[in-house]
Amino acid sequence: MGMDLELEGRRVLVTAGTKGIGAAIVKLFRELGADVMTTARSRPDQEPEDRFVTADLSTAEGCEALVHAVRDRFQGLDILIHALGGSTAPSGGFSALDEEVWRSELDLNLLSAVRLDRALVPLMADQGAGVVIHITSIQNRLPLPESTTAYAAAKAALSTYSKSLSKEVAPKGIRVIRVSPGWTETESAVALADRIAEQAGTDYEGGKQIIMDSLGGIPIGRPSKPVEVANLVAFLASPKAASITGAEYLIDGGTVPVS
Template sequence: MTNPTTERLDGRRAVVTGASKGTGAAIASRLRDRGATVLSVARTRPPGAGLFRRADLTTPEGIATVAEGVRQELGGVDILVHTLGGSSAPPGGFAVLTDRDWDTELRLNLLAAVRLDRTLLPAMLEAGRGAVVHVSSIQRRLPLYDGTLGYAAAKAALTTYSKGLANEVGPRGVRVNVVSPGFIRTSAADALIERMSAAHRCSPEQALSRLMDSLGGIPLGRPAEPAEVAELVAFLVSDRAAAITGGEYTIDGGTVPTVG
């Protein structure tokens, strides 16, 4: 039975992907702080992770590893937060992206979530309860064509898929929402700046300025912190958000210039 007055997650079993660093690690930590038992999933073990499964979710074998971890470590799942994502494609616009680049971006940023949902949601539907959060990106509305076009397209697909999934499983007690961060202060963001710096033969500061300009600036005056994204996710999977499903929640310091 839900309790709309509490943010506590005592007794809830959660899976958090992409949990080795940055936003994913912050989300896993916040859910643990709220009382959830968390199984962290990543390619490398994060410090202090507790329950952990090493898995490459871009492969069927990786998905099977997570399913095994859920059975052995949790005995089921009530919360799924899919944070995994990123881009390793070269900068330079659409013409430099090969079929292999597109395949990599789609497997990491879309198909990993689809396959994991297909594996874990049936148990939630059978139980008649559950909360899912997919982490997308404001790039689904503000694509950076120079550096991360494939990533942006995949995240747009993830957001649309999430809305359809929410409509399908909502009547059976499972809530699905999307969190779309803007520029977050993470090591992945630093890596993107380094790639852009090398490609354009400019300083990291100039590359950062170029990146910020391409986003249209951040009215708040700073990037968000991983812990701030984690706070939003923790709310969405709690009973305080029991009536919220099919939504997209943007956390970008005002970067997106429209209300949506």
């Protein structure tokens, strides 16, 4: 990025930072001089051991392990970015979603953030400053009934929770912001487009078009790139955005029609 975002030396935690949007955020923040810790269920070889925690954040135990690591290694926290999210729910509409599926979607997409915030936001309050960014999704506005009902509902709950949290902690010097990506060309998105293309007897670009059509079209004609989402997150986390809190920023190529 061209401008100095004043992120050098900032203590940053990014969840799910080894793939997709999370990996792009980790890479950019490190390039900007931030001290970044990240986490996932397994550690890639290139991740430094003292800045990586192996944890399953869909469980209370995994969140607790990560919190202990942050306290031990950082003794505080300046920026918390919740990039974790996803879905393993089956297709087939609401009737295909049993109790276990609902619990899994909520644990991953909502409760992981709630648990980490509950433990780490007080550290920010003690120092009188901090930034929390929740990565939500345009699915909370444009759910796909066949396949994303539980995921969309969990992300909608995360958005509402985030707004409420922002009102509570703003007087303590903590900003809470939502970033809502549309379809983004991550590794999993590429794999999905490839699968759809194979089923439809077309190529990767054809598979991408099928997905974009299912979303009602993307006016810019392509999915977002992970680095584009990371750029937005970096600006919002920086002192350049010091008066921004409680807001939700869509980055979806115009997919969601807003007035």
